[in-house]
Amino acid sequence: MRLLLVEDDNHVAAALSAVLARHGFDVVHTRSGEEALQELLPSEDVEPFGVVLLDLGLPDQDGFEVCGRIRKISSTPVIMVTARGGVRSRIHGLNLGADDYVVKPYDTGELLARIHAVSRRAASEEHADVQGEEGASGSGTLRLGAVTIELPTRQVTVDGVTVALTRKEFDVLALLAQRPGVVFRREQIISEVWRTSWEGTGRTLEVHVASLRAKLRLPALIETVRGVGYRLVAPSAPTA
Template identity: 40%
Template structure:
């Protein structure tokens, strides 16, 4: 097993997994690296625990009794923008797409190497605490240097707040980090691999479907016309 340093803080992870062996194995792994872990064996219990404990991150399996992982993910997204990492035993297109469309930030395929699982969790937690560095000025008008404006879209990089036509948008940490990457280089095409590396911290070869699904979700919130697809290359934020 790859050696990775212990977690620096006792972030609270809620693990929802119906397989007792896997549940206990993952719980012990995360506790070894400094995480506080609550567990549930089905989706309904997981939802109840989520409401009671308010975890920093939700780690859930796709295939769950009572309420499956997709349904649980949707229910949680109605309540919170907490980071969600899905686990899929199959890793097929339907599982991946359904999980991301339901609001998950990322996914891993079981069995997953310990180092990769812990790294993905830490990446999501960092993203939630510090979505990204403040982007460089792009010449857009704004009240302060920390504010960038693109039409009716205003991005406050200091307050980490995004408004559209004066209304504050509820963006997940992943969506916010992606938008800030675009805003840092308006009009510049960002390749999927570049976004995967900068937003998800994936040093390994990740699945670019994660990028595509998050672009779709971001478009639905900030306006489909704001992010342009450049076929064969990637995406760019229109000036």
């Protein structure tokens, strides 16, 4: 797998690149956001990157801005690797489209596990998208009160106004909306949306649910069932 490492510290980059290379990764190192964006531009002559490791403290622009710009040109999984460990920073990074968030200092084995996890999820989602496109027959709209969810196009509207959701936010909402009123266990949601049973994903699920409530401006739509999981509260069942 080709991996793009965006890190302005050459010593850190050299050490991490050596570890990644020993585990079979073809690492391309860039020191700035602009260099990273240039590397991610589509090219017929170069194999696309499987994962981007993105530091936030870059010399030319903040890593959050870089992530937002990456999402406009590429769906490559992004793992933010940074010393900023605050909850607000984590939420902001995930809202911008990051697939994972790792705080320095980190264990190398854990970082490798996260790289493999996000790459597996990306491959699984790509396969699911292809299957969905092949099997779509014009149906696939869920209507829950003011909320309309278009499954084939992955669009969500509230009272007719489009709401921009990240890939994972949409997947969580769509899963809950399939069976309104039914409680989905946290482990079940993590398994179906993140394709993993890793316990470290639990906090990520909480962040995504909080972000969904804020973006939809319907905090009561997704109910927390203490000690179990979440369920979608809607006035009526979805219709196709």
